Amino acid sequence: MHRYAYLLLLLLPAATLAQDQKPAQTATICFYRAHRFEGAALKPPVVVDEVEVAHLHNGDAVQVTVNAGSHKLHSNDKSTGIELDAKPGQTYFVRVDIKTGGWKGHGQVTLIDPQEGKYEFSQQKLSVSRDLTSKSAAGGESAKAPGSATTSADSTAPPQ
Numbered sequence: 001m002h003r004y005a006y007l008l009l010l011l012l013p014a015a016t017l018a019q020d021q022k023p024a025q026t027a028t029i030c031f032y033r034a035h036r037f038e039g040a041a042l043k044p045p046v047v048v049d050e051v052e053v054a055h056l057h058n059g060d061a062v063q064v065t066v067n068a069g070s071h072k073l074h075s076n077d078k079s080t081g082i083e084l085d086a087k088p089g090q091t092y093f094v095r096v097d098i099k100t101g102g103w104k105g106h107g108q109v110t111l112i113d114p115q116e117g118k119y120e121f122s123q124q125k126l127s128v129s130r131d132l133t134s135k136s137a138a139g140g141e142s143a144k145a146p147g148s149a150t151t152s153a154d155s156t157a158p159p160q
Contacts, residue, residue: 025068025088026133030117031096031109032124035059039098044075044107046096054128056096056107061124065131075107082111093117 031046033056043055046062049071054062068088074081077099084092092111099108112120 026065027086028091029064030121031094032061032121033096039105042105047074053130060127062128067133075109077106077108080108
């Protein structure tokens, strides 16, 4: 009987340590496009680490979960990309505006102050939530044809 009690006392700290370990730390990036008349018909893409996450319609929003660390964000106007060092547990807000071009407008990304971004993001329609924390999610999406429609149902479906 004493052996079992002794064994239990030896294993208890190991079990407690295993419960204290948390999974990989993540951050959230909220992309949004405010409803405006200018460029209303355009649907610029949102790209995170060369993975096309969605196309933003006028007044849409996209929420992306990423691992903490360095990430490259851009739309189809690559001159306005953002290199973001995402901290665990933080939420970042990125506004996509239409920048006029020679023949067609392009999506311009801007990192927004959290207080302003939270309000503006809440005014848009959340169309997609994506989780890019696993390699299979990123790999499955990059195989999709560019320009294919992405819905919130795609974000919960396993990669095909």
